[in-house]
Every structure is written in structure tokens, then in C-alpha cells.
Amino acid sequence: MGFDxxxxxxxxxxxxQILPDAKLAYKTYGSLNADRNNAVLxxxxxxxxxxxxxxxxxxxxAINPEKHFIVxxxxxxxxxxxxxxxxAPPADRGNFPAVTLYDNVxxxxxxxxxxxxxxxxxxxxxxxxxxxxxxxxxxxxxxxxSNILPFCASARVSPHNWLFLEGVKTALMADPxxxxxxxxxxxxxxxxxxxxxxxxxxxxxxxxxxxxxxxLGFRDINExxxxxxxxxxxxxxxxxxxxxxxxxxxDISQNDVHQxxxxxxxRSICAKTIIIACDNDLYFQxxxxxxxxxxxxNGELRVYESPWGHCVASPNNDPQFHSFLDQAITDxxxxxxx
Numbered sequence: 001m002g003f004d005x006x007x008x009x010x011x012x013x014x015x016x017q018i019l020p021d022a023k024l025a026y027k028t029y030g031s032l033n034a035d036r037n038n039a040v041l042x043x044x045x046x047x048x049x050x051x052x053x054x055x056x057x058x059x060x061x062a063i064n065p066e067k068h069f070i071v072x073x074x075x076x077x078x079x080x081x082x083x084x085x086x087x088a089p090p091a092d093r094g095n096f097p098a099v100t101l102y103d104n105v106x107x108x109x110x111x112x113x114x115x116x117x118x119x120x121x122x123x124x125x126x127x128x129x130x131x132x133x134x135x136x137x138x139x140x141x142x143x144x145x146s147n148i149l150p151f152c153a154s155a156r157v158s159p160h161n162w163l164f165l166e167g168v169k170t171a172l173m174a175d176p177x178x179x180x181x182x183x184x185x186x187x188x189x190x191x192x193x194x195x196x197x198x199x200x201x202x203x204x205x206x207x208x209x210x211x212x213x214x215x216l217g218f219r220d221i222n223e224x225x226x227x228x229x230x231x232x233x234x235x236x237x238x239x240x241x242x243x244x245x246x247x248x249x250x251d252i253s254q255n256d257v258h259q260x261x262x263x264x265x266x267r268s269i270c271a272k273t274i275i276i277a278c279d280n281d282l283y284f285q286x287x288x289x290x291x292x293x294x295x296x297x298n299g300e301l302r303v304y305e306s307p308w309g310h311c312v313a314s315p316n317n318d319p320q321f322h323s324f325l326d327q328a329i330t331d332x333x334x335x336x337x338x
Contacts, residue, residue, distance in 0.1 A: 003027045003050060003080060006111045014255075017097035021088060024111055025080035026050065026073045029057070030065035032116055039116070041124045042072045043108070043133040046243055047235065049074055055315025056127070061322075062329035068122070073108050075129070077242030084181070084238030094181020096242050101129075101136040101250050108133075109141060123333055124271075125149040127313040128283070129243070132157075132250045135269075139252040142270040147332040151276035151325060152313050154288045156251040156262055161283050165248050168197045172237060181238050188233060194240065195232035196225055204280035204309035212307060216317075266295035273299040274328045278321075280309040302328060 008022040027050040032039060040063055042053045050072035057063035057070055074081040076099045084096035091097060112118040124134040124145055131153025138148045139155070154161075175190025177183050203212060213224040232240075252258070253265035273296050277286035286303050293299040304324050306312045312321045 003074070006115065008107055008110060011103070011107060013097055013103050014100045015098045018091075019076070019082060019087075019097055019099065019103075020091055022076075022082045022107065024073055024076075024082075024107055025078075026071060026111065029054075029070040029072070030068050032069040032118070036116070036118055037120065037122060038068050039112070039118045039121050040068045040070045041108070041112070041121050041137070042070060043104070043124070043126050043130040044072065044074045044078055045126060045128040045130040046247060047078075047231075047240075048127075048130065049078060049080055052315070053126075053130075056125075056322075056325075062326035062333070063123075063125075069116075071112065071116070073111065075104050075133070075243065075246065076107075077239055077246060079236060079239045083236070084242050085236040093238055096181075096238060098249075099242065099246055100254070101133055101246060101252075102140060102255055104246070105133060105136045105140050108137075109144065119144075121145050123147045123149065123329070125151070125329065126153070128152050128310065129247050129250070131284075132247070135252050136250075138269040138271040138273065139258070139265045140255070142268055145271040147273070148269075148271045149274050149276065149325075149328055149332060152278055152281050152284050152310055153275075154250070154284045155266060155292050156253065157248060158285065158288050160285075162248050164201055164283065165244055168194045169241060169244055171197050172241065178237060181241070183237065186233065187237050191232045191235070191237060191240075192229045195228040198232075199225055199228045201282045202309065202311045204282065204307045206280065207307040207309060210307065262292075263295045266292055267297065269296050269299070271298070272332055274332055275299065275301045276325060276328060277301065277303050278309060278312045279303055279305045280307055281312075283310045 006024045011019040011022040053072045124137045131150030134148040134150040135155040171193035172190040175187040177187040218224040253262045258265040277289045293301045
């Protein structure tokens with residue numbers, strides 16, 4: 001899984017803490033044109049890397065490396081960019097500082113300007129927490145972004161979403177081996193508990209009722225859970241919690257400019273916006289997006305109906321969703337004023 005690292009030096013975070021010797025892992029696809037106006041940014045989602053983002057573009061997709069310059073930047077805490085698992089003391093393991101989406105976007109902008117001289121992004125898009133970063137970009141740097149397309153995401157974490165995350169966090173931290181983040185061996189029980197709770201919310205109730213797991217090749221729910229457990233055992237527990245804290249605190253209005261007023265932050269978005277929600281997403285409900293889009297001056301909400309819930313967007317789960325996504329991207333970027 002090849003990628004490059006961009007060094008930021010010591011970064012002063014929103015919290016007032018310092019992330020020493022900060023680094024962002026990234027990968028690019030395609031070429032930047034002479035006018036530097038074909039850049040598409042794909043941040044990463046929770047437990048995702050630039051590698052998994054490759055499922056959202058291709059030569060026959062709306063985001064096309066033969067047409068666009070695609071920059072996929074890994075969020076802090078995902079094990080490739082600066083994270084508890086790779087940071088040097090005193091910021092390693094349980095001492096890793098709190099990083100917000102504001103911090104991520106600020107550093108991503110530094111990377112784009114320093115390495116590529118990009119002065120405006122054609123599009124920022126992404127799934128889940130990557131979509132939350134798309135919202136963050138448009139509110140934090142309104143003049144820097146032409147279009148955003150967050151899917152299965154929100155501009156601010158909802159109270160119910162926050163509580164769900166608190167639940168999986170508590171399940172992990174209850175493992176005595178976790179030792180407040182200073183574990184000497186993998187907290188397997190905690191990671192498995194985390195995965196079990198997480199799986200219960202990733203798909204909809206009707207998906208489970210109709211044995212949707214069989215479409216993924218699993219005979220029953222136990223096989224599905226075993227797969228989720230094995231996947232989560234590959235993740236560092238502190239990395240999972242660092243990204244979870246970033247997700248729990250997602251709020252585009254938490255800054256000196258918007259002063260915690262979400263509606264003001266949404267009204268500051270200049271980018272042409274299409275939000276895609278799944279009707280059965282248990283994390284990011286369409287009702288939250290309906291409230292958000294009312295305050296975005298050039299915004300539209302499109303709801304996709306599917307029992308896949310939040311995982312509808314995971315590459316290969318529902319090909320029709322990706323056609324739906326590509327159409328929305330085309331509708332945004334085909335505008336000659338973009």
C-alpha cells in the first residue's frame with residue numbers, strides 16, 4: 001500500500017495541545033492540469049485509508065484519474081498519518097492529543113498548497129467521517145472549495161450518534177488489558193466487543209431480518225461477527241479511539257468564526273452542495289441532513305433507499321448506490337461555473 005508522507009512540523013491544535021512532528025499520509029492519482037482547477041480531495045473515513053478510497057473512483061467513474069487530479073489524504077489517527085501507534089513520545093499511545101476535523105482540514109490545506117500550489121478544489125467528497133470533513137472544508141475555507149458531496153455524513157455529530165460512539169468506546173476500554181491506553185498486549189476482548197457493537201449499527205434492522213449478510217458470503221450472523229472481530233483485531237486500539245474522539249467532536253461550527261452556531265456555519269458554505277443520505281443509515285439520519293440543507297445557500301439533499309444502511313456506500317456492497325453517487329458527482333462537476 002504505497003503512499004507518501006508530508007511533514008508539518010509541530011502542529012498547534014484547536015485544543016491548545018501540540019502534535020509534535022506531525023505527518024499526513026497521502027496518495028495522488030492522475031495529473032494536475034495547467035490551470036490547477038481539476039483537483040478532487042478524498043479524505044478518509046473511520047477505519048479507512050487512501051487504499052479503500054480507491055473504490056470511489058476509476059476510469060469509468062464520475063471521479064476519473066484521466067480527467068481529475070485526485071488527492072487522498074489519511075486523517076490523523078488512522079495508523080498511516082500521525083497516530084497514537086506511530087507517534088513519538090510524549091504523544092504516543094494514551095497520550096495522543098485530541099485532534100478535531102478542524103485540525104485535519106487545516107493541515108490538509110497546508111499540504112495541498114505547499115506540495116501542489118492548489119488554490120481551489122473542484123470537489124471534496126467522502127463517505128461517513130470523510131463526508132464530515134467535506135462539510136468542514138466548505139465551512140472552514142468557503143472560498144477554497146467549488147463543490148462538496150458528503151454521503152452518509154453530517155455537519156455536526158447528532159446526540160444519538162455521539163451516544164452510539166460512546167458505547168463502542170466504553171466496550172473497548174472495559175477490557176482490563178487496555179490499561180488506559182498503555183497496554184502491553186493487544187486488548188483482544190475489548191476490540192472484539194467494540195466490533196460486535198459496531199456491527200449491530202452498521203446495517204439496518206431490515207437488512208438483518210432479510211439475512212443481508214448472506215449477500216456478503218456469510219451463512220449466519222455469527223460468521224459476520226467473526227469477520228468484524230478479525231478486522232478490528234488488525235487495528236490499534238488507541239488509533240480507533242483517537243479517530244472516534246475526532247468523530248464524536250465533529251461540528252463545523254466549533255471555531256472562533258462561527259462560535260458554535262451551526263446555522264451560521266452552514267450559511268457560510270459557498271460551495272455547490274449535494275448531500276446524499278441513506279434512508280436506513282443508523283449513524284447519520286436523513287432528518288439531520290434535512291435540517292442542514294435548509295441553511296446551505298446552494299444545497300440539495302438526495303436520499304437513497306436501501307436496507308444496507310450506513311454500509312450502503314462501502315465499495316462493492318450496492319453497485320446501484322455508486323451509480324447514484326456518480327450521477328450526483330457529475331451533476332456537480334459538469335457545471336461550467338464549478
